[in-house]
Amino acid sequence: MADRVEFELVSPQRLVKAQLVDMVVIPCSEGDIGVLPGHTPLIGTVRPGVVDMYENGKVSESIFVSGGFVEVTPDRCTLLAEEATYIHDxxxxxxxxxxxxxxxxxxxxxxxxxxxxxxxxxxxxxxxxxxxxxxxxxx
Amino acid sequence: MANLKDLKIRIDSVKSTRKITSAMKMVAAAKLRRAQDAAESARAYSQRMDTVLRSLAGSFAGVEGGPELLAGNGQDQTHLLVVFTSDRGLCGGFNGTIVRETRRLIHELRGKGKTVKLLCVGRKGGDLLKSEFRSDIVDRITGIGGKKGIEYTEATAVSDRITAMFEAGEFDVCTIVFNKFQSAMTQIVTSQQLIPFAPEDAGLGADVGGHELKAVYEFEPEESEILEVLLPKNLGVQLFQAMLESSASEHGSRMTAMDNATRNAGEMIDRLTLKYNRTRQANITSELIEIISGAEAL
CATH class of the missing domain: 1.10.287 (Helix Hairpins)
Incomplete structure (x- = not known):
């Protein structure tokens, strides 16, 4: 099993982000979930909010998404967002x-x-x- | 013998046509690059959407009472064809091939005794189909894609419309017909069934790994709730993808067509110039003969 999660953030327009991260926290409609390597396969809806990517125990990047879906497998996490903007934008x-x-x-x-x-x-x-x-x- | 002045006018007119076609080619090439980028980067989303949906659909297979968008409403009497064409002409066989495929589908469905309804996206499709199928065209949507390219909201507007029609029971099966972009030279006419969702038929997500389909997922919230949101969304995404593919194909097709037209105009100019020069030479020769024979007569 990989020790990092392959995180992909896709909007209808383009592939926004594809990166290996230690952990990613996603604002799901029934509460935030943190995805670590080896997570149970999961499909969930995402509410508007901020996705935080963690590397070396710190938030490496934050991206705002306006809702969508997330698919988690043990080594991958794919977030389908309708809109995605970097926080600083x-x-x-x-x-x-x-x-x-x-x-x-x-x-x-x-x-x-x-x-x-x-x-x-x-x-x-x-x-x-x-x-x-x-x-x-x-x- | 052709008059010199007529020939000159003819040459000038072909030259100005060539200027127009070559300018159109340049414009199409620039637009193609953008449209192609948009279509290719959007494929990622629609493919992943497809994967998620398939794994969901798999868990619903054989279960009675699934959502109608997924399972259909149990009938297949009325078919809705959504036809994607361009708003403008001068793009080679682009619209022609789509219309031909649509016509074939309509005849095939009618042969089976089904009712067919048409929704035309793009002005040309409606124009070409109305002579034969006027009464079957439900509506025509034009003006897709502004200065900034095609917006996702334009696709959702169409998908909301289709969903509303489906819920009102105006049709049972929805299929889209569009040109899938392969390269500037080749576009593949694709028909894809959207309602009910047909996993084995999804042309855009063909290269999805098979092993992922069998993964057992947890759902948050419930499966049925997710499906309720995901299915209309998938419709929008697939329509958006079709619009992007269609627009990239249109520009590719126009570029090729205009390139050919420019080359043909060049050949025509060469031929006419040769004829012009020959005629001019013949005139001079005959004038010389007249002068010489006049001088001899003295």
Missing amino acids: LDQGTAQTRLDAGRQDLEKASSEIEKANAEASIKTAEAMLAALGVSSAAH
């Missing part, structure tokens, strides 16, 4: 505008689908802001 202004746009959409939403879409984008934007808050507090 996130910008409070855009997150705020997205939040406002989402709230407006929710007010205007007439159908169930529109409502769900608006709620999803609000959640994403809120998570984005939270991620920014966390990362600014940490540094």
Whole structure:
């Protein structure tokens, strides 16, 4: 068994990240999970939040994802995200505008689908802001 | 004998045509590079999506009452064909091959007594199919892919639409017909069944390792909940992939077509120039003969 996890982060547009890491923490819909080598095979949904990659006991990189799916096998971890942005590329202004746009959409939403879409984008934007808050507090 | 002035006009007109075709070729080549990159880097996502879905589908195989998007609604009477073509012409056989394949599929399905409905993505498909199948075209979606290329949201808009139609019982089986990008010279016409999800039919994820399919997964949350979210999403991803493949193919096809057109125009110019020079020479010769014979007569 390998002593590291092969972590892959894929967005519909491209392969964002493919790297060997010691551990990766993923924000799943029912709580964060840490994936170490030899993890039980698992498929789970991901909520909007921050993915942390650990190397030598420290967070080597943090990437914001806006939800998706994760597939874990003993030596691999594949995260399918709809959107993925490096934390340092996130910008409070855009997150705020997205939040406002989402709230407006929710007010205007007439159908169930529109409502769900608006709620999803609000959640994403809120998570984005939270991620920014966390990362600014940490540094 | 052709008039010199006519020939000159003809040469000039072919020359300006060549300028246009060669410019179009350059533009197509530049766009092709971007579209190709987009299509190839997106394959990673749709392939992995496919792997996950297959392993899920495997655990649902033979179980009654699975989600309809996966198992189908138990009928296969009405087929929906989603046809991907380009918005613009001048791209060689690109649209023609798609339309031919669609026509073949329609006749085959009708032969089996099924009802066929068409959803045309791209202006040309609708234009070419409407003469024969006007009443079967449900809708035409145009203007996919703006300045920044094709956005994922454009694909989800189409997939939401298809899902809504499926839930309303407007069709039972959904198949997409698109050009899969191979290289600038070759595009493969591919038809892929999306609803119900057909694992053995998935053309895009063919090179997925077989051993992974048998892995026993834990699910968080429940399998059925994951499937409920994953299936519509997969639809969007597959449509997105088809759009990207189709756009890369379109640019590739246009580049090849315009390259040929430019070369043909060049040949035509050479031929016309030769004819022009011959004619000019013949005129001079006959004028000389006239002068000489005039001088002799004196």
